[in-house]
Amino acid sequence: MPVEQNFLWRPMAVSDGAAMADLLNAIDAEDHVWGQYTEQDAAEELDSPVDDLPTSTLAVFDGATMLGFSAVHYKPTAEIIHRVQATGAVRPTHRRRGLGTKLMQHGRATAEALHAMHHPTLQLLVESIYGEHVSGAVALYRAAGMTATEWARHMRHPLGTAIPEAPIPEGLRVEGYTAETDEEFRAVRNETVQDEVGRSQLSLEEWKVWAVNANFRPELSFLLRDIETGTAAGVLLVVSWEAETAATGIRDAYFRVIATRPAYEKRGAAEVLISHTLTEAQDQGYGRASLRVDADSSSKELRVYENAGFVTQDTQVHYCLEL
CATH class of the missing domain: 3.40.630.30 (Gcn5-related N-acetyltransferase (GNAT))
Structure with a gap:
């Protein structure tokens, strides 16, 4: 028509x-x-x-x-x-x-x-x-x-008894988000995508719009620090939409950023941050957690989330046009 x-x-x-x-x-x-x-x-x-x-x-x-x-x-x-x-x-x-x-x-x-x-x-x-x-x-x-080039899974975690245990490795500690560590959160996120073609660094202005906006939940956002060097080994940042809670009756802790520096991946940095955040979300009365990840079944990120108890809810497609 x-x-x-x-x-x-x-x-x-x-x-x-x-x-x-x-x-x-x-x-x-x-x-x-x-x-x-x-x-x-x-x-x-x-x-x-x-x-x-x-x-x-x-x-x-x-x-x-x-x-x-x-x-x-x-x-x-x-x-x-x-x-x-x-x-x-x-x-x-x-x-x-x-x-x-x-x-x-x-x-x-x-x-x-x-x-x-x-x-x-x-x-x-x-x-x-x-x-x-x-x-x-x-x-x-x-x-x-436009052609489909990538697929991303929307995954959810039910919390409760499905939360895995992941002890904090010796020499590392978990810290809550503060205004003083905000730049470390952004820096770790940017560092982890710098070698991915097509993914851009987030400027401070973009970071404020995309991450630390009105839906940001600082009380559910954490940084894993190397005690000896002071290095931020990884970060996990959560947002939650009140409108979604009103519509569904479920408070959802959405993992907006999960990023770990390569040197700490084999020390279980991501697993520690995920387990800690899920536990905190449960304790704070959230009904579930969610995230989006590359749908490639061979990706290591997907395996980490599945092992943590996340289950695929639906799939989104990236349609692209090269000009």
């Missing part, structure tokens, strides 16, 4: 937090892809200091109701490959009317424009991520020339 002519098309604004949250929640109720949002959650994402909404977003409205959106996020610190993320979706009641196609076209054109502005000498890779079970989205990505 053709796109209706009386709809309003315009860039998003921070003041659209309520309309965006309503849209995202309607989409999640149908697709089960990202959880529930509050108006504050949506406004915080829109207020990112990294994104310029007038140049990177487009939304379609029927009166005050947001029917769909497109948002493109470039990477300020990209090297070799500039992996631009194009996100977007359409309200379930208004699908198959051409809205998704128009929003997809905006995403590609905007990705190319932002790439030319910020990283014209690098290779451009436009990426979109969505649940593999949503057939309409799969068809839209394929029609746009």
